[in-house]
Amino acid sequence: MERSLSPSPAQHRTSRNRTAQISVVVIGYDDAAHVADAVRSALAQGPAVHEVIAVDDCSTDGSADVLAALAAADARVRVVRRTANSGGCGTPRNDGIDAARAPYVMFLDSDDVLPPGAADALLAAALDRGAEVASGLCVRRELPSGREVPWQPELYRKAQLVARPELRPRLVHDTLCVNKLYRTEFLREHGVRFPEGRFIYEDFVFTARVLAAAPRIALVPERVYVWHVRRAAARLSISLDRSGxxxxxxxxxxxxxxxxxxxxxxxxxxxxxxxxxxxxxxxxxxxxxxxxxxxxxxxxxxxxxxxxxxxxxxxxxxxxxxxxxxxxxxxxxxxxxxxxxxxxxxxxxxxxxxxxxxxxxxxxxxxxxxxxxxxxxxxxxxxxRPLRLLPLAVDGELRPGPGGSRLTLRLRELYGRVAQAGPATVDVELVNRQGGPPGLRRTAAFRPGESGDIWAAEVLLDLPALADGVWDVRLRLHFDDGTTRDTTARAVAGPGLLRRTVVPSRRRGVLLVQPYATQAGNLSVRLAPGVRGVAGVAKRRLARVLRAVGARAGR
Incomplete structure (x- = not known):
C-alpha cells in the first residue's frame, strides 16, 4: 500500500550526501536552437548533478558546435556524438545509460527544460525512502502561448511511497520517462532499456519494463519537468506528427x-x-x-x-x-x-x-x-449512472452583435433522465485558454421547448470587456433535485454561426469575434481587439491561404 514520505532515522543518515549523485542524459538531433537551454537547465540544478551527458544523434545543423562550447565552459558536460542517426529517441538514451557514472540517472529532451529544484526534489525522495525510482509532476507548456497543462496530476497531489507498482495501478497512466529519476544500477541489473532505432512511443515500452521490475517508487508533488509542445514547428516531434x-x-x-x-x-x-x-x-x-x-x-x-x-x-x-x-x-x-x-x-x-x-x-x-x-x-x-456523470448534450450558438453577443444553449433529453431531474438553471463561464479566473460569469434559467425533449436558456455576453485571446465556454447545469453537472457546449454550425464578426468596442474601436469548434467540438471564441488586431487576423489568414496554394502547386 502507499505510505507517506516521512523518513526514518536510518534514512536520514542515508540522505546526508546529496551532491554529485545524478547523470542527466540530454538527447538531441538537429536542435541547435534549443539544446543549449536544455543543458543549462540541467547544469542549473546545482551540486546534485554530477554530469550532463549530451548525446548528439549525428546532427547536421551545428548542434555539435553548441555542445562543444558548453563542454568547454563546464567540465560537467560530456558529449557523446553518434556516428549514425538512430532514427528515434531510444538508442541515444540507451547510450546515455551506458555512459552514466553517477548512482542515479534522469532524461531530458533537447527542446525541453528542467525547472529549478527538480533534481533536488527527486533525489531527496529517492534517498530518503530508498526508492529505485522517484517521479514528479510534468507540465506541458504550449508554445508560443505559454499555456501550461499538468500531466497526470492525480498521481502527484501529495508525496507518497508506492512499495510495489501494482498497489497503484494508475502508475501505468504516466508513460513518460523524463519526469523520473532512476537508480542507475537498477536499470542495468534488470536490463531495462529503450527500444532501439526508429521506435515511436519508446517511453511506453521503457516504462512497462521499469514497472515489471517491481521498483519502490517515490512520488513527489513538485514540478520536475517542463515539456515544450511546439505544434507550429517546421518539423514536429515524432509523437506529435499524427498526420499519417x-x-x-x-x-x-x-x-x-x-x-x-x-x-x-x-x-x-x-x-x-x-x-x-x-x-x-x-x-x-x-x-x-x-x-x-x-x-x-x-x-x-x-x-x-x-x-x-x-x-x-x-x-x-x-x-x-x-x-x-x-x-x-x-x-x-x-x-x-x-x-x-x-x-x-x-x-x-x-x-x-x-x-x-x-x-x-x-x-x-x-x-x-x-x-x-x-x-x-x-x-x-x-x-x-449518476446524473453528474452522464454524457449530457448541450448545443451552443453564439451570435455576436453590437448590442451584446447572445449565447443560446439547448439541453437535450437523455432517455428520460433529464426530465426526471428537472433542469433549473445554467451557470456560464468564459475562461481564458491561458489560465486565470473566469472573465465572465452569467446565469440563466432553462425553459422547456415545444417538443418536450429540449430545454433552452439564453445569456447576453459583453465580449468587448474581455482581453484578446481564446476563451472557452464552460457550463454548470443545476437541476431541481439538487444535482449539478459540469460540462461544455457543443458548437453548432449553421447560417450566421461560427464566422468572424466585427463588433464595436468603446475601448478599442472594433473587436473581431470568432466563435469556433475545438477539435473535440466544444464551443470557444477567439477575440482580436482593435483595428490592428483585425488586420493581424486577416494577414495570418491570407498567409495560410498562400501556403495552401503553394503546397498544392508543389505537388
Missing part, C-alpha cells in the same frame, strides 16, 4: 508490447497492471484519436478503423469493463461495425466531458442502444 496512419499503428504496437511486458512480469501484480494499461488505452488513446477521425481522409479512416478493431479484439470483457464508460462505448461500436460509421457522434462521445448526441434509440425491450442497426451496443448504464 503510421503514427497510430506505431502507438498500437508500442502499447501491445507494453501490455505483454506487464502481463509476463512475475507474480499477479503484472496482470493487474496489464489490465490497467488496456483500460487506459481505451480511455486515453482511443478517445484522443477518435476525436480526430471526422477531419481525416477516407483512406486514413478505413485503415484506422481496421487496425484499431483488430487490436481491440485482443481485449477481453474485463479489460473493457475496467475502462470509463465513454471509451468503452467507442470500443464496442468499433467491435460491432465492420466499416467506419457515426464518426461525428463518436467524436462527441470522445470529448471531455463526453456528450451523447441524438438519436437515442431503444431496443425492443426498451434498453437504450447506440443505433437501431447496432442493438448489441447497449447503453443501459445511462439509466443508472
Amino acid at each position: 496512419i503510421a503514427n497510430w499503428q506505431a502507438r498500437l504496437e508500442a502499447h501491445r508490447q507494453s501490455v505483454d511486458i506487464l502481463r509476463d512480469a512475475r507474480g499477479t501484480g503484472g496482470k493487474r497492471l496489464a489490465r490497467a494499461a488496456r483500460a487506459k488505452f481505451v480511455d486515453h488513446s482511443l478517445r484522443m484519436y477518435a476525436r480526430e477521425l471526422p477531419a481525416r481522409g477516407e483512406e486514413y479512416r478505413r485503415a484506422w478503423w481496421a487496425s484499431t478493431r483488430a487490436y481491440l479484439e485482443t481485449f477481453d470483457t474485463a479489460d473493457l469493463d475496467a475502462a470509463p464508460a465513454p471509451g468503452r462505448v467507442i470500443a464496442r461500436v468499433l467491435l460491432a461495425a465492420d466499416e467506419p460509421r457515426d464518426l461525428d457522434r463518436l467524436k462527441q462521445v470522445a470529448a471531455r466531458p463526453a456528450r451523447l448526441v441524438p438519436p437515442y434509440p431503444r431496443a425492443a425491450d426498451a434498453t437504450p442502444v447506440w443505433a437501431d442497426d447496432l442493438p448489441q451496443v447497449t447503453l443501459e448504464h445511462l439509466l443508472v
Whole structure:
C-alpha cells in the first residue's frame, strides 16, 4: 500500500550526501536552437548533478558546435556524438545509460527544460525512502502561448511511497520517462532499456519494463519537468506528427508490447497492471484519436478503423469493463461495425466531458442502444449512472452583435433522465485558454421547448470587456433535485454561426469575434481587439491561404 514520505532515522543518515549523485542524459538531433537551454537547465540544478551527458544523434545543423562550447565552459558536460542517426529517441538514451557514472540517472529532451529544484526534489525522495525510482509532476507548456497543462496530476497531489507498482495501478497512466529519476544500477541489473532505432512511443515500452521490475517508487508533488509542445514547428516531434496512419499503428504496437511486458512480469501484480494499461488505452488513446477521425481522409479512416478493431479484439470483457464508460462505448461500436460509421457522434462521445448526441434509440425491450442497426451496443448504464456523470448534450450558438453577443444553449433529453431531474438553471463561464479566473460569469434559467425533449436558456455576453485571446465556454447545469453537472457546449454550425464578426468596442474601436469548434467540438471564441488586431487576423489568414496554394502547386 502507499505510505507517506516521512523518513526514518536510518534514512536520514542515508540522505546526508546529496551532491554529485545524478547523470542527466540530454538527447538531441538537429536542435541547435534549443539544446543549449536544455543543458543549462540541467547544469542549473546545482551540486546534485554530477554530469550532463549530451548525446548528439549525428546532427547536421551545428548542434555539435553548441555542445562543444558548453563542454568547454563546464567540465560537467560530456558529449557523446553518434556516428549514425538512430532514427528515434531510444538508442541515444540507451547510450546515455551506458555512459552514466553517477548512482542515479534522469532524461531530458533537447527542446525541453528542467525547472529549478527538480533534481533536488527527486533525489531527496529517492534517498530518503530508498526508492529505485522517484517521479514528479510534468507540465506541458504550449508554445508560443505559454499555456501550461499538468500531466497526470492525480498521481502527484501529495508525496507518497508506492512499495510495489501494482498497489497503484494508475502508475501505468504516466508513460513518460523524463519526469523520473532512476537508480542507475537498477536499470542495468534488470536490463531495462529503450527500444532501439526508429521506435515511436519508446517511453511506453521503457516504462512497462521499469514497472515489471517491481521498483519502490517515490512520488513527489513538485514540478520536475517542463515539456515544450511546439505544434507550429517546421518539423514536429515524432509523437506529435499524427498526420499519417503510421503514427497510430506505431502507438498500437508500442502499447501491445507494453501490455505483454506487464502481463509476463512475475507474480499477479503484472496482470493487474496489464489490465490497467488496456483500460487506459481505451480511455486515453482511443478517445484522443477518435476525436480526430471526422477531419481525416477516407483512406486514413478505413485503415484506422481496421487496425484499431483488430487490436481491440485482443481485449477481453474485463479489460473493457475496467475502462470509463465513454471509451468503452467507442470500443464496442468499433467491435460491432465492420466499416467506419457515426464518426461525428463518436467524436462527441470522445470529448471531455463526453456528450451523447441524438438519436437515442431503444431496443425492443426498451434498453437504450447506440443505433437501431447496432442493438448489441447497449447503453443501459445511462439509466443508472449518476446524473453528474452522464454524457449530457448541450448545443451552443453564439451570435455576436453590437448590442451584446447572445449565447443560446439547448439541453437535450437523455432517455428520460433529464426530465426526471428537472433542469433549473445554467451557470456560464468564459475562461481564458491561458489560465486565470473566469472573465465572465452569467446565469440563466432553462425553459422547456415545444417538443418536450429540449430545454433552452439564453445569456447576453459583453465580449468587448474581455482581453484578446481564446476563451472557452464552460457550463454548470443545476437541476431541481439538487444535482449539478459540469460540462461544455457543443458548437453548432449553421447560417450566421461560427464566422468572424466585427463588433464595436468603446475601448478599442472594433473587436473581431470568432466563435469556433475545438477539435473535440466544444464551443470557444477567439477575440482580436482593435483595428490592428483585425488586420493581424486577416494577414495570418491570407498567409495560410498562400501556403495552401503553394503546397498544392508543389505537388
